[in-house]
Amino acid sequence: MRVGVYDWFMSLHLSLTTHPLFRESRVLMERVHCPSCRVSFAPSEVLFVAEDARLVGDPVAGPTQQLRFLPTRFDVGGAALDPEGARCTRVACPRCRIEFPRAMIELPSAFISVVGAPGSGKSHLLAAMTWGLRRERARAGAFMVDTEPKLNARLHRDENILFGAPDSNEIVRLAKTEIAGDALLYRTACVKGKDETLPLPLIFTLHLGAQSAEDIASSQLDNIQPATHGASLVVLYDNAGEHFLPGADESAQPVTRHLSQSRAIVFVFDPTQDPRFRAAVGMSENGGANIRQDLVLTETFARVRHHRSRHAADSLDVPLILVLSKADAWSKAANIDVSVEPYLPSGGLDFAALKKMDRTLRPLLEGACPEFMTAVRAASSRVLIVPCSALGPCATGDVGGDVGAGVGVTRGAGVRPSQIRPQWASVALLASLPLEVDAIQNASLWT
Amino acid sequence: MIVELIHTSLARGLDGGSGYTVAGRTGGMPAAMSEALSRLSGLPPAWSDATLEEKILCAFRRVECAGQSLSVLSRIAPSGMDYTGRANRLSHHRVIDARVMSESDPAALLEDDALWRQEWVGAARELSGGILPVRLARDDAPLHTWEREFGDAGFAASVLDVIMKSGMGVWLVVPAMSKRLRLAAELMSLMPQKQRWQFTFATRPVAPGSESSVKICFVDEREPELAAHNSASAWIFRVGAGALAARPTGELAQRARHGRDHEHVNANQSAPKVRENIQWSPPTTLPATREQDVAGISQTSAKPRQSIDQTHTHTHTHGPVVIQVRRVAMASASSGVWKWFAVAFIVIAALLWFAVQSGGAS
Numbered sequence: 001m002r003v004g005v006y007d008w009f010m011s012l013h014l015s016l017t018t019h020p021l022f023r024e025s026r027v028l029m030e031r032v033h034c035p036s037c038r039v040s041f042a043p044s045e046v047l048f049v050a051e052d053a054r055l056v057g058d059p060v061a062g063p064t065q066q067l068r069f070l071p072t073r074f075d076v077g078g079a080a081l082d083p084e085g086a087r088c089t090r091v092a093c094p095r096c097r098i099e100f101p102r103a104m105i106e107l108p109s110a111f112i113s114v115v116g117a118p119g120s121g122k123s124h125l126l127a128a129m130t131w132g133l134r135r136e137r138a139r140a141g142a143f144m145v146d147t148e149p150k151l152n153a154r155l156h157r158d159e160n161i162l163f164g165a166p167d168s169n170e171i172v173r174l175a176k177t178e179i180a181g182d183a184l185l186y187r188t189a190c191v192k193g194k195d196e197t198l199p200l201p202l203i204f205t206l207h208l209g210a211q212s213a214e215d216i217a218s219s220q221l222d223n224i225q226p227a228t229h230g231a232s233l234v235v236l237y238d239n240a241g242e243h244f245l246p247g248a249d250e251s252a253q254p255v256t257r258h259l260s261q262s263r264a265i266v267f268v269f270d271p272t273q274d275p276r277f278r279a280a281v282g283m284s285e286n287g288g289a290n291i292r293q294d295l296v297l298t299e300t301f302a303r304v305r306h307h308r309s310r311h312a313a314d315s316l317d318v319p320l321i322l323v324l325s326k327a328d329a330w331s332k333a334a335n336i337d338v339s340v341e342p343y344l345p346s347g348g349l350d351f352a353a354l355k356k357m358d359r360t361l362r363p364l365l366e367g368a369c370p371e372f373m374t375a376v377r378a379a380s381s382r383v384l385i386v387p388c389s390a391l392g393p394c395a396t397g398d399v400g401g402d403v404g405a406g407v408g409v410t411r412g413a414g415v416r417p418s419q420i421r422p423q424w425a426s427v428a429l430l431a432s433l434p435l436e437v438d439a440i441q442n443a444s445l446w447t
Numbered sequence: 448m449i450v451e452l453i454h455t456s457l458a459r460g461l462d463g464g465s466g467y468t469v470a471g472r473t474g475g476m477p478a479a480m481s482e483a484l485s486r487l488s489g490l491p492p493a494w495s496d497a498t499l500e501e502k503i504l505c506a507f508r509r510v511e512c513a514g515q516s517l518s519v520l521s522r523i524a525p526s527g528m529d530y531t532g533r534a535n536r537l538s539h540h541r542v543i544d545a546r547v548m549s550e551s552d553p554a555a556l557l558e559d560d561a562l563w564r565q566e567w568v569g570a571a572r573e574l575s576g577g578i579l580p581v582r583l584a585r586d587d588a589p590l591h592t593w594e595r596e597f598g599d600a601g602f603a604a605s606v607l608d609v610i611m612k613s614g615m616g617v618w619l620v621v622p623a624m625s626k627r628l629r630l631a632a633e634l635m636s637l638m639p640q641k642q643r644w645q646f647t648f649a650t651r652p653v654a655p656g657s658e659s660s661v662k663i664c665f666v667d668e669r670e671p672e673l674a675a676h677n678s679a680s681a682w683i684f685r686v687g688a689g690a691l692a693a694r695p696t697g698e699l700a701q702r703a704r705h706g707r708d709h710e711h712v713n714a715n716q717s718a719p720k721v722r723e724n725i726q727w728s729p730p731t732t733l734p735a736t737r738e739q740d741v742a743g744i745s746q747t748s749a750k751p752r753q754s755i756d757q758t759h760t761h762t763h764t765h766g767p768v769v770i771q772v773r774r775v776a777m778a779s780a781s782s783g784v785w786k787w788f789a790v791a792f793i794v795i796a797a798l799l800w801f802a803v804q805s806g807g808a809s
Contacts, residue, residue: 063615118466119531176533181489245464
């Protein structure tokens with residue numbers, strides 16, 4: 001009898017504690033920044049996206065979008081109910097009404113902007129770095145997953161092209177990033193009666209402190225748990241390089257205003273587009289693709305200063321990760337070894353290796369592109385230089401643009417997925433992540 | 448004089464930038480107009496095995512620029528490799544003036560390949576302008592492309608009706624390999640020449656509601672953007688479904704099927720004439736589909752069955768009562784009331800079992 005009563009109470013207790021009514025309250029962020037229009041708001045101001053198929057059309061988001069509304073009715077689980085009574089879970093910004101992941105009101109977010117001149121390799125780098133962090137959690141000491149897979153559709157498209165068919169010898173290539181008209185990159189909202197084209201960010205949930213390779217090898221598959229501590233969101237932006245050129249910051253197309261919120265800026269410097277760098281390392285001409293990348297960097301930080309309302313004399317302490325892209329094309333000529341990646345055996349970044357690489361690359365840049373290094377010095381007080389090859393050594397050659405022209409590559413035609421071996425691709429992102437930024441500061445790597 | 452702008456990827460554009468930039472434009476074009484046209488230059492990504500021709504976006508749009516409305520014809524097409532070795536596209540825009548509007552129509556101008564640049568050679572430069580030739584679609588021919596793609600050219604009249612009633616623009620899903628520009632041109636031929644310039648369109652997806660939105664987008668069924676939207680959306684139309692389910696029977700549909708010859712035949716038979724001018728009513732928003740509408744449709748479709756039921760009840764005396772009880776049972780089952788009965792039954796059974804167990808143990 002006692003056992004029966006005890007079991008009954010236990011089952012009652014269990015059902016009550018797991019019931020939505022008695023669940024622990026969620027801790028929300030005090031303020032949230034919209035990843036598209038950057039406006040700051042309290043979680044209580046967040047609009048919900050109606051789910052009922054009849055509630056189509058929103059005055060700001062557009063006539064094809066579901067209605068956005070401030071909920072007044074909720075179900076027992078705390079989900080909002082739309083005017084037709086449907087349960088709603090998706091949320092949107094109260095200003096631009098563009099949807100963003102609900103996790104943004106629950107977890108801290110780190111905005112990271114990937115910047116560079118047209119054709120410097122930003123999209124390839126982004127695809128390679130996120131793919132690396134999806135796969136190599138033990139080596140990197142961290143891993144990322146899509147917070148809302150639907151919102152990262154554009155990146156999935158690029159990842160699938162490059163890494164979706166690893167045995168394929170069919171030549172593939174990423175499309176040049178459009179400046180407008182790509183629905184996976186930009187969204188137009190009618191804010192205060194005026195059309196604004198806003199960027200759609202890539203949002204990931206980052207788990208730091210993942211298990212080491214030994215832990216994973218020794219444990220059963222069902223015992224491997226994601227690292228719940230240190231979870232945060234990483235918000236990345238992939239703009240067309242044209243948007244960073246001087247004069248391209250338009251009020252009707254404010255697609256680079258995310259720079260004002262950036263926790264770190266990853267600047268992709270393409271050495272193959274700099275004639276003096278090419279000459280310094282003995283590379284051949286690339287057909288006239290010479291771009292003043294120092295002006296792009298200066299323009300970027302001028303925008304950061306403007307949008308943060310900083311005094312012209314104030315120094316900016318936004319960490320700048322300077323990525324020297326297409327290392328497959330120039331590293332041999334410059335005597336730089338990128339075959340060994342800077343990871344500790346126990347997982348995580350090897351700061352000593354990073355520091356050594358930074359010290360090797362700095363004099364090379366100082367000698368070949370002094371005007372660029374002057375712009376770097378003026379831009380930020382915290383700089384880290386790393387090389388990167390988004391496609392790997394098989395894609396070596398002397399071609400401009402994003403892809404090389406070596407074993408696996410035809411000039412201008414693309415790359416064979418079977419020969420893609422990214423090198424140092426995830427390092428820049430790991431170095432720019434919030435905790436790593438502080439760790440790098442402690443390791444006195446910033447120069 | 449032609450006012451035009453070419454936007455493509457160059458190492459150095461007319462305004463100094465690199466990458467996608469202004470390669471050429473008519474001298475003296477205001478900066479605001481240049482920026483507005485540049486913003487129209489994007490080419491949406493196509494499906495993986497799309498042919499070169501299928502990737503081309505032809506559009507007639509109306510955009511606001513510095514307080515005035517511009518009528519813009521655009522042809523945006525893939526254009527080989529750019530200076531970095533990546534796939535390039537070339538956007539050619541023409542701003543149409545009143546003279547051109549009075550003598551040509553937009554689809555016919557877009558159909559003439561000779562008027563549109565396929566590639567850009569040389570450095571960025573200013574263009575001198577010129578005069579656009581007259582191009583006008585025939586309005587006396589049957590709509591063969593519509594007939595081939597949809598089995599009945601009369602659907603063009605239904606689509607025209609849908610566009611007129613819609614306040615936000617519609618997407619018409621067309622079968623793979625369709626000649627979308629030809630479909631637009633034939634649709635226009637149903638309208639008087641002057642009204643054709645009120646009919647904005649695009650042959651690839653353009654987001655409805657944006658400043659550059661159009662009245663109709665001809666969207667290939669393989670378009671990736673189509674998959675991103677709910678196919679039941681009120682602004683996505685398919686021939687054979689929803690508002691385009693029934694074969695149209697009006698006079699305009701007859702004209703689409705048989706051309707002007709149809710009118711002569713009808714005139715001899717003293718049939719009502721096709722209206723010379725299609726009246727453009729001010730746009731009205733399509734009402735969202737509501738439950739009542741759905742119920743109405745299901746009632747209409749259920750009519751034959753009802754009549755069978757009625758004949759059935761005549762032969763059986765207790766038939767209506769049985770049907771009534773069945774309806775009540777079905778209504779309570781669909782409303783979920785049975786769940787509460789089930790829960791109550793389980794609770795009572797559990798209490799009884801608990802009481803019996805307690806009695807047995809003591």
